[in-house]
Amino acid sequence: MTGADRTDFVHGQMTGDLRGAPTPGLVPCAFLNVRGQIEQFARAYRRPDDIYLHLDAGQAAPLAARLRRYIIFDQVELEDVSDTLRSVHVWDQAAPGWDEAGAAAQQWTLGDSLVLGGRVDRSGRPGVDLHYLARDEAAVLAELGGEERPLSDLDALRIVAGIPDIHRDALTGTLPQEVGLDVRGPLPAISYRKGCYVGQEIMARIEARGQTRFHLARVVGEGVPSHAxxxxxxxxxxxxxxxxxxxxxxxxxxxxxxxxxxxxxAAVEVGGVTAHVQLLGHD
Structure with missing residues (x-):
């Protein structure tokens, strides 16, 4: 996203405080409907010349379509870069050139390739989401070295750590506070002080009420099924x-x-399997 009004425009759509972020900066956020339910979850990277919104695979086009509906007189241009960029997660902040004590978002040269990194906890320990041009993928992966592991390994760690993935856990259509996105949750993505955005009135009511009827938990049982x-x-x-x-x-x-x-x-039944509710430690 580019254009003179890009920061104010996106800030007025998302639950996170983009205006309050440094440059470069990283802000987890949700885009809600008028009922306060999650439509998309993203991580917004604020850079000197643009804003990069990083979503799960297949989610860029729906978010771009939503944002275009709200562009009226704003000087904003959108581009879907799903085919242009690639992303990997580097565990334990082990990306060469990454400053573990530095900012949450950093940009540097890895080998001969310009890369953008963000400090993201996907496993119970902070790692780096690393973004780079698709044409540089072979060179970047060679610089990283090591063994590329499947996404299922990362899912196993994040589930045990109690970290939701809004898209992969099929949590769209829910309220952010119900699924760990509140300020004290495992994936904080809401500012209650940032001003108006789509769904903000519902968020204010929930803040005043104190809690929702649902919350994020973990269930444990042999063979417990997904999305049941x-x-x-x-x-x-x-x-x-x-x-x-x-x-x-x-x-x-x-x-x-x-x-x-x-x-x-408590004992519960999940798709015919007996399971038990576990404490996450975030609630």
């Missing part, structure tokens, strides 16, 4: 996200209709 209803007795009390081994993150009701809590250690 969670039941306690006859009642549906939540839904699992992506599962890995015996673990799955879950959007879970805080209380049932009769007022009884879905407590830590």
């Amino acid at each position: 209803e969670i039941r306690q007795g006859e009642k549906v009390v939540g839904q699992t996200g992506l599962s890995s081994g015996p673990h799955a993150l879950a959007r879970l009701r805080r209380e049932l209709e009769d007022g009884a809590a879905v407590n830590v250690g």
